[in-house]
Amino acid sequence: MITLNDFLMVSVVLFCIGLYIILAKRNAIQVLIGIELMLNAAILNLVAFGRFDRANNAGQVFALFAIVLAAATTAVALAIVLNVYRRYKTIDPDQINQLKD
Amino acid sequence: MIKVFFYLMAFITLASALVVAAGKNLVRSLFMFFVTLFGLAGLYVLALADFVAVTQIVIYVGGILVLILFAFMLSGKEALNKVSVQADGFISLKNAPALLLAGLFLVIMFNVVFKAQADNLPWVQAAISNQNIMPVNGTGINHIGVNLMTRYLLPFEVISILLMLALVGAAHLSRKPKEDEV
The missing domain is CATH 1.20.120.1200 (NADH-ubiquinone/plastoquinone oxidoreductase chain 6, subunit NuoJ)
Known part of the structure; x- marks a missing residue:
């Protein structure tokens, strides 16, 4: 049987890869992919622990909620990215450094 | 296997x-x-x-x-x-801080995982002894459906409203700007 530790280690590595992508990439869409990777690592933890809760299904149900939340986040973030691109003609997060027009 | x-x-x-x-x-x-x-x-x-x-x-x-x-x-x-x-590249001077931070975080998290001993947690052991584990034969989905409509009904509704708001907001944000604006 696969132990909980195995799942936890996979999700730790996945989380750190996501963290690296967020910090290193100079493209808003790739930063978004990094955020998705980190969210997926968290969902993997929820699912792995959810195996031990047959009566209430807390882990799996909240994994579903987290997936839906990720979808909502992505939709809004991509709309913002498109607006930023329309205004600044770049999606490099380092170069977008003013809030006013 | x-x-x-x-x-x-x-x-x-x-x-x-x-x-x-x-x-x-x-x-x-x-x-x-x-x-x-x-x-x-x-x-x-x-x-x-x-x-x-x-x-x-x-x-x-x-x-x-x-x-x-x-x-x-x-x-x-x-x-x-x-x-x-x-x-x-993957390893260049520009990415060194990000690599360092992610690597150190990896070390910390591995430490946490090994110290936590997740398989020996009391509630996990209790679940194993109470037969509270997901069945392998695929009947767990029935439980999910029942729980989603009874125990987790409020979070379900809240998240559906949130999803609708987010989608309406995204559609509003990404509309074409009028000529007199911008």
């Missing part, structure tokens, strides 16, 4: 995630992200959460990835050219 599948899925997931991190070509990294999501769905199946795995494929691969691809294509050719010019 299950162990072999687990290691295969974990390898596919982590290797494709590493390619996403190291790749310079944005389109290629997007398609490797696709592979990562499929590998994660396999891991969910191995954790006896087949419903979550199918939801992952439908929503992430069918929805989010297509959305990201569209945003990438709509954000123009100049962005694409600039990305290819940017030319940063």
Whole structure:
């Protein structure tokens, strides 16, 4: 049987890869992919622990909620990215450094 | 046998995630992200959460990835050219701080995982002794449906309203600006 530790280690590595992508990439869409990777690592933890809760299904149900939340986040973030691109003609997060027009 | 599948899925997931991190070509990294999501769905199946795995494929691969691809294509050719010019390898001086931070965080998290001894947690042991584990024969989905409509009805409704608000907001944000504005 696969132990909980195995799942936890996979999700730790996945989380750190996501963290690296967020910090290193100079493209808003790739930063978004990094955020998705980190969210997926968290969902993997929820699912792995959810195996031990047959009566209430807390882990799996909240994994579903987290997936839906990720979808909502992505939709809004991509709309913002498109607006930023329309205004600044770049999606490099380092170069977008003013809030006013 | 299950162990072999687990290691295969974990390898596919982590290797494709590493390619996403190291790749310079944005389109290629997007398609490797696709592979990562499929590998994660396999891991969910191995954790006896087949419903979550199918939801992952439908929503992430069918929805989010297509959305990201569209945003990438709509954000123009100049962005694409600039990305290819940017030319940063996996290990370069510019990425050293990010690599350092991610590596140190990895060390800390591994320490936490090994110290926590998740398999010996009291409630996990209690669940094992009470037969409170997901059944392998796939009848867990019935429980999910019943629980979603009884015990978790309030979070379910709240999240549906939140999803509607977010989608309306996204549609509002991405509309074409009128000529007299901007």
